[in-house]
Amino acid sequence: MSYQLPPVWTKLQQHAVFPEFNHDERARYNFLANLNRFVSTVIAPGNKLAYDRRVEPNFKKEHGRGFADRFEVGEAMKQDPVYQMWAALRRSTMEMRQQNGRAVVLRQAKQLASKVAEELKGSDSLQLNDDFRVPPYLTHVDNHLMPGSYHTEYFPGDVSNAANYDSGLFVTSGGMLGSLTDGGGRAIAAWVKETYPDFHPTRILDIGCGLGHNTLPIAQAFPEAEVIGIDAGAPMLRYGAARAHALGIQNVKFIQADAANMNEFTDESFDWVQTTMFLHETGGKSIHTIFGEIKRVLKNGGLNLHIEQPQYTPQMSMYEQFMRDWDAYYNAEPYWGHMHDLEPADLMVEAGVPKDKFMQVGVKAINDLDKKKQDGKVTEDYGRSPIWNVFGGWKSAGK
Amino acid sequence: MSYQLPPVWTKLQQHAVFPEFNHDERARYNFLANLNRFVSTVIAPGNKLAYDRRVEPNFKKEHGRGFADRFEVGEAMKQDPVYQMWAALRRSTMEMRQQNGRAVVLRQAKQLASKVAEELKGSDSLQLNDDFRVPPYLTHVDNHLMPGSYHTEYFPGDVSNAANYDSGLFVTSGGMLGSLTDGGGRAIAAWVKETYPDFHPTRILDIGCGLGHNTLPIAQAFPEAEVIGIDAGAPMLRYGAARAHALGIQNVKFIQADAANMNEFTDESFDWVQTTMFLHETGGKSIHTIFGEIKRVLKNGGLNLHIEQPQYTPQMSMYEQFMRDWDAYYNAEPYWGHMHDLEPADLMVEAGVPKDKFMQVGVKAINDLDKKKQDGKVTEDYGRSPIWNVFGGWKSAGK
């Protein structure tokens, strides 16, 4: 059998505040991971075939020209039965994943909240803010089709949505992010250590840290540093702090803060500001305020990096833009498309990184699972593969 | 979990002539009861939402007026996708229930017939009539989508349809009628005893008694009385008589008779004439003949009561009329709608109850299941909830 199987869900590392899964709940996720694998490796390639062999040729025949943009591609693809079926199935698997995960965490919501509270007893690693206002770009959408998104709590102290997120990403990603879903954080930490062996940050800020799955590897890679993760979602922070504590990681704090108004932090107080898969979940005005805030809190000469999906450039085919845009509309990541139209180098200028110092590299998730689960050709599953674009740079050393 | 679960099917009381259910047949009914519960509590409320938020507003916008009657409501609702899906599912569960129940009883039809014959050996509680003609309103339709309705027998002595009815109502009603499906009879018997403590009937007639599930509680509540149940369906009567015998109830007879022509009974020979969920399964001409016959056989000063669904009155919203009418068309109760348009007080006059003596009360099923299965808010499931309208009165004491 040359077909590559995803790892079983039990390879996901269970920490002290992890929700309990019964046998069938685990099996349900195994089914979904396998279904996703089949859909992305056997069915999804039909989209490109349909595009190449009939959608694009038919459009050219009818209009006497090629597609003008990814939206025209979308309108044409919507008529194609292979695309229709793939899209219907993909949406269905994402919705099932949410239902399945929520069914697990909601039935034990009270116990989870207690476990988290117990874990955090006497700890100062969590700082929630009673007056916090969740930014409108978050309340406006349920990212990844997760009802209630990151910020909703169903009762005081609730961590349901965070626990759901923690336990399900392994499925969506087919285990490619590793047993702690930290492949992105591991990759960036390794890349920084290897590329800048003399960089010894003492204070690191991870903006939009969520439950900290990508923050912890950075804290582990830089044990001398104080690492601060900020997020808008109280359930994520609460669960993230407890999870970090349960995993024995001490040099990380979880603070409820608005990336566009980080008045918790003084000017030039961080050596490194990181975001991981965060920018595409902000908003078109806020993103610029956020970059201004990054500039303010980042030390002169400090490092600023962003892990994102590839930007849409004129070099990227319109078909690929359309496929990458899919999640924007159909996986409830609505700012994804607009954000990937921006020029990252311009954003970095706003963060104080001169245009000629802008850098951009590709990184691949580092995961700790069996070697054979990582090897082999990864079928491009636009926006889902564990391969990202990292852009950023070093802030000017000051005047 | 605040979701209310229906009781398992094995809570239904198994008497000596009850059909044997194997493990999977029982499980199939458990599935259906739960499916019905979910459809009626989570999906069905969508109908009212759709009606309030789009169906009625759109109709008003288009026609410049509100709905004229429940039929217009129906035509408009038919276009709504939430209603469409709910209705498709509801119809599907009802048909599945029939298929599942028939599969059980038909595979043991001969054994059931033998058991019933054995039970009735030496008993005079069953009187079938060789020359009986089933009224046309019964042969014209398969009530409740039960193929063959109450009267069809697949071979002489057959009780299949009665056994199917007996074993499946528990599922359709979510157990709300109790372990002997007798919640309606229990309710009326209790109400009569409490309301009229000095009423000591010696002869009671239950018209359209079916398999006697609502007749027996009356016989039990009035052990001094002779209770006679009549019905058109030989399988129902046969099975009902055997069932009563098996349950040890002695003061009840099952007689095959036509309610519109009860020449078996002399004038003014009953103290109490009862019907339970019967009138809406008659016909538009017959119902009046039946009320005339009730007047004839009921003693002067006797009691006449009818358990029915609520009548459609101008006070009932057209939406509710439409929903209550649903079973008329889609659960094969075609006279339901016409019957509920009648004025009950007028019918009672035909039975000899003066208009000023007409009475009408609401009663709720009394069932013997766990307290917690009965409590809590009952979601209105039009025409299915164990809450009925009772109307009737005392016949004039004579000239």
Add this chain to the structure above:
Amino acid sequence: MKTELSGSHAGGSITETSAADAVNDIVMAGNKSKGGRPYFLEDPAVERVLNISMAIAADLAVLHERLDTIERLLEAKGHLKRAEIEAYVPDDAAAEERQAWHARFSARILRIVQQEVEAVANPENNVPMRTIADEINEM
């Protein structure tokens, strides 16, 4: 902080807000996310049925995995070898019972199609219920 305890995701019922101590996990697990749901197939009803079918498939796979677990545990305890299951051949009586199960299963899943055939076979039993209602009103 301002907790968002209201809204469509907070309640067990579809429109109500539930009390904090009454998380109706059965209903809330399936809450809808914000944003109009896109339908990709031309008839949304088809996509709804597809989604129902995929959910059934999911639980069929779950049941298979559960049985696999039981088999492996029984084997580890020496109660039953999986090879015995694979090697099992029913005797005639068992074969008959099993075939009858399959026949009844086919009858259950194709019930509606059978009834369509009966509707053609017996057109007199195929009168619209509205017509029957009016006819019965004259009976």
Add this chain to the structure above:
Amino acid sequence: MKTELSGSHAGGSITETSAADAVNDIVMAGNKSKGGRPYFLEDPAVERVLNISMAIAADLAVLHERLDTIERLLEAKGHLKRAEIEAYVPDDAAAEERQAWHARFSARILRIVQQEVEAVANPENNVPMRTIADEINEM
């Protein structure tokens, strides 16, 4: 009394009247009731598929309940604890086998979609059979 032994409900086959001693329960269980069946979805074919799916769902639930019974009986007899089932984590070899089952299951249920993709990939294998018939007639 006049028994109604004829008509659509009396026979095992769809149009025949059965002998009284031959109740064909498998077919008769699914008999259609009188009256035209209402279809609520715009395309009746979709509603037929829905009904088939719901019947499959029913038997999946039945199978689940059966397995639950078996588990409880095995536990009562001391052969297998249900907690062991819940705690079971497959070793690598078992995990691989189970994942392979899931992969093959996905392949089975999505076969028709896979074949649609193949039809696009290999248009030469997508010629109408009528055309092929005529071509073969020339071979």
